[in-house]
Amino acid sequence: MSNPFAETKGGAKRAEKLGRIGFGIATYMIIAFAITIFGIITYQGLPTLFNSDGFNSEFLTESPQTLIVLKEGDGTVHKVSFSNIEKWKADNPEIQIEEEKRFSYAGGGIAGPLIGTALLVIICMLISLVVGISAAIFLSEYARPGNFLNTIRLAILNLAGVPSIVFGLFGFGFFCLSRWLPVLRYDRDFTQAEQDAVIGFFRIPFMDHGYVSFEGWGTSLIAGAITLAIMVLPIIITACEESLRAVPKGFREASLALGASKWQMIRTAVLPYAFSGMLTASILGVTRVAGETAPIMFTAAAAAKATLPGAESNNGGLFWLSDLLTDSVQAMPYHIYTLAKLPESEFTKPMQQGSIFVFMVLVMSLAGLSVFLRNRIRKSLKW
Amino acid sequence: MSTQEVISSPIITLDDVSFSYDMGKTNTIKNVSFDIPEKQVTAFIGPSGCGKSTLLRCFNRMNDLIETAKVTSGKIEIMGQDINAPTVDAIELRKQVGMVFQKYNPFPKSIFENVAYGLRIQGIKNKSDLATAVEKSLRGAALWDEVKDRLNSSALGLSGGQQQRLCIARTIAVQPKVILMDEPCSALDPIATAKVEELINELREQFSIVIVTHSMQQASRISDRTAFFYLGELIEYSDTTDLFSAPKEKRTEDYISGRFG
């Protein structure tokens, strides 16, 4: 008896098989790339965090410095950070130094860039969340559907597609170089002292009673943070709007039916349940912001800084904050860029590899955290 | 409409009311006039899509949420006031005209907070005032004994029927005059439905209730008066017993005998 369900011979079967293999190869290749990249970075970078005495905490707590490599006649090598060299020489007067070489950025650690990046991210997220959540509330709850809303949506979409270097240059021109001085003087001209102190040398008179100065904030934490905020705003707005829309209509109706005003409804029956989605969005934003180099390289980042952010200022309170915000900072991505441009040597290599490793772990854990939170939140949202 | 008896103490009066979802291009409710009595249960029946929910949502101006929706003709008066008058604040109206929805929709908060919601919205913060009101409302919704030991646990842990009664408790906590119910039992099993019907029976002493239902048995069990709608028009409106035992209109008779709908 013949089998009615026998396999039929033909091309379809073979195509099926080939397709499966092809798709499989593509997938495994991505995984292989990822594992290779993470593997190499970890393999090369991890040793920087450990030295002969175990965990090398100096790498995380010290700022980048010049490393001085001292060679004795018999070939013994001593590595001393620039800031310790006087003390080291005083402590070891008996050592005869044959050769002294300096390697910039090869000493100390990455505390400055780490703190700088943290500050950039925190300030950027504060700004972009306040603006982004407000905009999302407006778009999803208040704006009427129509051309106006469509135009705004298009603008947000376009903003999301702008290359980050463009944001960087825009921020540089807008915040660092130019500054509108809203000084209106009808009664008298600026005194010479005012002009020198406030306005700077390059200035363009504006309509007789003000100046546009081309010495704005300069390279500063605040300029970088705002530039980054503008860059992530589209992501934040879109994600927050989606979280708001995901709140069931039933909550809104119930709230209104119980006599809530629109704002009360939004505050008590929408925002609390959109919050978790917004949180995920903001963490995704953080990973994006933390990793960007282009927007900060002109606006905020300094290649080298002797002190940690804010440490230079002797002022207190708000003045300290203002000093902090208007000073440039080191930042991880820019620091890695700086290190990458150094001439290769056995002494700079650990710094390069260690920085990349720490940065990768940081960004990956943030991304992991956001995935984890999103899954947890999805599970808890069962209404 | 053929029958229009005079209702001695109407809480809601409709006079030639038409309503449109699309700025008046087509009317979903067409020239409806009738009076809804105070402290009785009035049922809206009719085939799906005939405009029962739409009309119900006119009473607490829930349709304000839809940009293009408006009452295109006529007047709706509640407690003697034209509710679409410019001086009427929809928020104040909704405090007097509460609503229970088809799909029970408690907030993902504690049982206590769900019932206290409307009071908190009104700015009541005093703990003991809130506790008193919550207990009273839960008792009023015949739910107190079932939940008194777990007031602080999530409302979403309750059964469907309990959640719907919680929504009723939440509504009566605001002490409205009118309670609108849009198919409150359609998502519930028969036992839970019976409990809600029993509750409605008790609530009629304090509140004027308007209930939309797709179940004619339910309408005949719980309502004093019944309005039958068809394609946006009020076909027949009378005492429930009269409407079901001796319908005056052919279409009513066809509908209640199951010939369409």
Ligand SMILES: Nc1ncnc2c1ncn2[C@@H]1O[C@H](COP(=O)(O)OP(=O)(O)O)[C@@H](O)[C@H]1O
């Ligand atoms: N938000 C809305 N926008 C436009 N049309 C609607 C809307 N809601 C309901 N309708 C229409 O109005 C008519 C009446 O609907 P509805 O009042 O929900 O009927 P019922 O509750 O009697 O089943 C239906 O034809 C429906 O499609």
Ligand SMILES: [Mg+2]
């Ligand atoms: Mg309906």
